[in-house]
Amino acid sequence: xxxxxxxxxxxxxxxxxxxxxxxxxxxxxxxxxxxxxxxxxxxxxxxxxxxxxxxxxxxxxxxxxxxxxxxxxxxxxxxxxxxxxxxxxxxxxxxxxxxxxxxxxxxxxxxxxxxxxxxxxxxxxxxxxxxxxxxxxxxxxxxxxxxxxxxxxxxxxxxxxxxxxxxxxxxxxxxxxxxxxxxxxxxxxxxxxxxxxxxxxxxxxxxxxxxxxxxxxxxxxxxxxxxxxxxxxxxxxxxxxxxxxxxxxxxxxxxxxxxxxxxxxxxxxxxxxxxxxxxxxxxxxxxxxxxxxxx
Numbered sequence: 001x002x003x004x005x006x007x008x009x010x011x012x013x014x015x016x017x018x019x020x021x022x023x024x025x026x027x028x029x030x031x032x033x034x035x036x037x038x039x040x041x042x043x044x045x046x047x048x049x050x051x052x053x054x055x056x057x058x059x060x061x062x063x064x065x066x067x068x069x070x071x072x073x074x075x076x077x078x079x080x081x082x083x084x085x086x087x088x089x090x091x092x093x094x095x096x097x098x099x100x101x102x103x104x105x106x107x108x109x110x111x112x113x114x115x116x117x118x119x120x121x122x123x124x125x126x127x128x129x130x131x132x133x134x135x136x137x138x139x140x141x142x143x144x145x146x147x148x149x150x151x152x153x154x155x156x157x158x159x160x161x162x163x164x165x166x167x168x169x170x171x172x173x174x175x176x177x178x179x180x181x182x183x184x185x186x187x188x189x190x191x192x193x194x195x196x197x198x199x200x201x202x203x204x205x206x207x208x209x210x211x212x213x214x215x216x217x218x219x220x221x222x223x224x225x226x227x228x229x230x231x232x233x234x235x236x237x238x239x240x241x242x243x244x245x246x247x248x249x250x251x252x253x254x255x256x257x258x259x260x261x262x263x264x265x266x267x268x269x270x271x272x273x274x275x276x277x278x279x280x281x282x283x284x285x286x287x288x289x290x291x292x293x294x295x
Contacts, residue, residue: 006237006249007249007251010235010237010249010274010275026090026093026094030086030087030089030090054100054101054102054136054279055087055090055099055100055101055102055120056071056102056103056104057083057087057101057102057103057104057113057116057117057120058076058079058080058083058103058104058106058113058116059076059077059080059104060072060104061073061074061075061076061077061104062076062104062105063076063104063105063106063107063108064105064107064175065175066172066173066174066175066176067171067172067174067243067244068163068172068173068206068209068236068238068239068243068244069239069243070239070240070243071104076104076106076108079109079113079116083116083120084116084119084120084122084123084124085123087099087101087120087123087124088120088123088124088126088127091124091127091129091131092127092129095129096129096131097129097131097132098131098132098134099124099131099132099133099134100134100135100136100159100279101117101120101121101124101133101134101135101136102135102136102137102279103116103117103136103137103138104138105138105175106138107141107175111140111143111145111146111149112138112139112140112141112143112146113138113140114137114140114143114145114146114147114149114150115149117135117137117149117150117153118149118150118152118153119153121133121135121150121153121154121155122153122154125154132156132157133154133155133156133157134155134156134157134159134202134279135150135155135157135158135159136159136160136161136278136279137150137158137159137160138160139160139176139177139180139181139184140184142177142180142183142184144184144187147184147187147188147191148187148191150188151188151191151192151195151197151199152191152195155199156199156200157199157200157201157202157230158185158188158189158192158199158200158201158202159201159202159203159204159230159278160181160184160185160188160201160202160203161203161204161205161278162178162181162182162203162204162205162219162223163176163204163205163206164205164206164209164211165205165211165212165215165216165218165219166178166215166219167211167215168209168210168211171244172209172244182222182223182226183226185201185203185223185226185227185228186226186227188201189201189226189227189228190227200229200230200268201227201228201229201230202228202229202230202231202232202278203223203228203230203231203232204231204232204233204234204277204278205219205220205231205232205233205234206234206235206236207233207234207235207236207250207255208235208236208246208247208248208249208250209236209244209246209247210247210248213254216258217258217261220258220261220262220265221265224262224265224266224267228267229267229268229269230267230268230269230270230271231262231267231269231270231271231272232270232271232272232276232277232278233255233258233259233262233270233271233272233273233276234272234273234274234275234276234277234278235249235250235274235275235276249274250274252273252274255272255273255274255276256272258270258272259272
């Protein structure tokens with residue numbers, strides 16, 4: 001398939017602000033990885049300029065090889081037990097109020113890295129500023145125990161991306177399972193309720209991979225059915241010629257229509273647009289009522 005030229009609504013300006021370079025320097029000095037850099041996020045300039053970053057735990061090499069993802073795959077390194085402390089140090093230096101922490105897939109670990117997520121949440125919450133903590137977790141190969149480890153830690157938002165529609169999983173997300181991901185989001189919500197914990201659940205979907213509008217609406221309904229509170233919808237952008245090609249660039253008007261439809265289903269917040277990523281404007285996603293009876 002011939003790669004399509006990016007439409008005008010996809011283009012962003014190169015980052016030049018002092019805060020961008022300051023954030024980049026702090027992350028580099030502490031030897032930390034961010035999804036902003038590793039996944040070639042188009043919003044890196046805006047987010048770094050707002051002193052916001054999505055930290056990647058457990059290295060910059062993934063045990064899976066999803067054809068849409070820019071993160072490297074191959075042989076992974078042992079866990080760095082000091083990483084949670086350094087992330088908390090970066091949070092303090094940057095003065096963050098909302099922190100997003102994600103990871104590469106670590107299928108080599110018995111718990112998929114759940115305890116490392118929990119340790120990082122504890123380290124951040126030990127800071128005087130008490131920043132909100134959002135975790136964007138992998139599927140832990142379906143481990144309910146790993147989900148519960150993360151939910152029991154002091155997090156505010158449990159995020160797990162669905163990524164695409166079921167019919168495209170074999171092509172786009174061969175290491176994942178649609179039903180399994182839905183079950184894990186449901187279990188995270190149920191576990192939080194049992195603990196009496198007012199925790200948001202969140203998920204994201206990429207558009208432009210060949211899905212139909214009907215399939216997208218079915219996925220959105222499925223997510224709401226399992227108690228997902230916050231939804232992000234964004235355009236898939238091909239990281240390189242070696243990655244899966246873009247099937248279609250979805251116009252901003254269609255993103256707006258999907259947002260309206262999702263809000264009508266009862267989501268607390270929907271971030272929908274061509275340049276949206278799961279952590280884009282994440283600090284604004286919780287400026288709504290706490291998750292309650294509707295979830």
